[in-house]
Amino acid sequence: MSSVFGKPRAGGGPQSAPLEVNLAILGRRGAGKSALTVKFLTRRFISEYDPNLEDTYSSEETVDHQPIHLRVMDTADLDTPRNCERYLNWAHAFLVVYSVDSRQSFEGSSSYLELLALHAKETQRGYPALLLGNKLDMAQYRQVTQAEGAALAGRFGCLFFEVSACLDFEHVQRVFHEAVREARRELEKNSLARPLFISEERALHHQAPLTARHGLASCTFSTLSTASLKEMPTVAQAKLVTVKSSRAQSKRKAPTLTLLKGFKIF
Numbered sequence: 001m002s003s004v005f006g007k008p009r010a011g012g013g014p015q016s017a018p019l020e021v022n023l024a025i026l027g028r029r030g031a032g033k034s035a036l037t038v039k040f041l042t043r044r045f046i047s048e049y050d051p052n053l054e055d056t057y058s059s060e061e062t063v064d065h066q067p068i069h070l071r072v073m074d075t076a077d078l079d080t081p082r083n084c085e086r087y088l089n090w091a092h093a094f095l096v097v098y099s100v101d102s103r104q105s106f107e108g109s110s111s112y113l114e115l116l117a118l119h120a121k122e123t124q125r126g127y128p129a130l131l132l133g134n135k136l137d138m139a140q141y142r143q144v145t146q147a148e149g150a151a152l153a154g155r156f157g158c159l160f161f162e163v164s165a166c167l168d169f170e171h172v173q174r175v176f177h178e179a180v181r182e183a184r185r186e187l188e189k190n191s192l193a194r195p196l197f198i199s200e201e202r203a204l205h206h207q208a209p210l211t212a213r214h215g216l217a218s219c220t221f222s223t224l225s226t227a228s229l230k231e232m233p234t235v236a237q238a239k240l241v242t243v244k245s246s247r248a249q250s251k252r253k254a255p256t257l258t259l260l261k262g263f264k265i266f
């Protein structure tokens with residue numbers, strides 16, 4: 001899979017602006033969303049997190065030689081998905097997390113995958129998701145087998161990994177980078193589909209600028225003289241996400257400031 005992006009490409013060099021990718025981490029309380037996010041961003045495992053915090057972090061990554069400006073939203077739904085638009089309309093890909101030692105969290109992850117599938121159907125867009133069975137270090141207390149995780153992922157056509165936020169950083173990093181690849185693939189698919197939107201029976205006003213802008217110089221639109229061409233809307237634009245007001249009372253206020261030094265919090 002990575003071979004598609006295995007080489008630096010035109011426009012992907014150090015001079016070009018990094019690709020912006022938004023990832024949302026979903027899952028029931030206690031599944032390990034914050035622990036995984038912090039592990040990925042800082043290489044450290046911290047055991048105490050305020051469950052009411054919902055933060056979005058940003059980090060500069062390099063994935064397959066391509067610079068990526070990555071934003072990670074560590075969501076904090078209560079027990080079920082709520083006010084989901086905030087991440088559904090924002091993220092390019094999703095990490096759906098459950099804990100291998102909790103059947104309840106596994107069932108919760110299934111609700112999130114259903115939500116994503118429904119959203120994809122409604123919007124007719126792809127929303128890449130990765131299913132993560134976290135707390136692999138607790139495998140002796142497993143309530144969910146690896147086969148069950150793989151079967152659920154298979155049902156929704158998503159990738160599946162078992163991980164642990166308190167074991168090696170490289171494994172967690174690989175999973176996040178895989179999510180970036182999935183998002184990038186989807187973004188590329190959308191940008192390929194983007195240039196032309198043909199609505200019939202309207203005059204063609206924008207032929208020349210469109211041709212130049214989208215690099216379609218070798219195409220001719222003469223057969224579309226009664227059509228109008230518009231740009232498709234761009235994929236969800238990143239927007240600033242409100243950090244929960246409970247931050248000031250956060251149990252992890254001090255560790256957060258230390259831990260996330262060097263990362264932008266917005």
Ligand SMILES: Nc1nc2c(ncn2[C@@H]2O[C@H](COP(=O)(O)OP(=O)(O)OP(=O)(O)O)[C@@H](O)[C@H]2O)c(=O)[nH]1
Pocket residue numbers: 027028029030031032033034035036046047048049050051052075076077134135136137138163164165166167
């Ligand atoms: N043993 C073990 N514990 C973990 C792991 N990941 C998270 N935990 C612990 O599980 C508890 C819940 O982790 P969080 O990261 O807060 O889980 P969350 O999904 O963000 O939960 P909310 O913040 O309530 O939404 C914490 O006590 C973590 O220390 C893991 O990989 N292994």
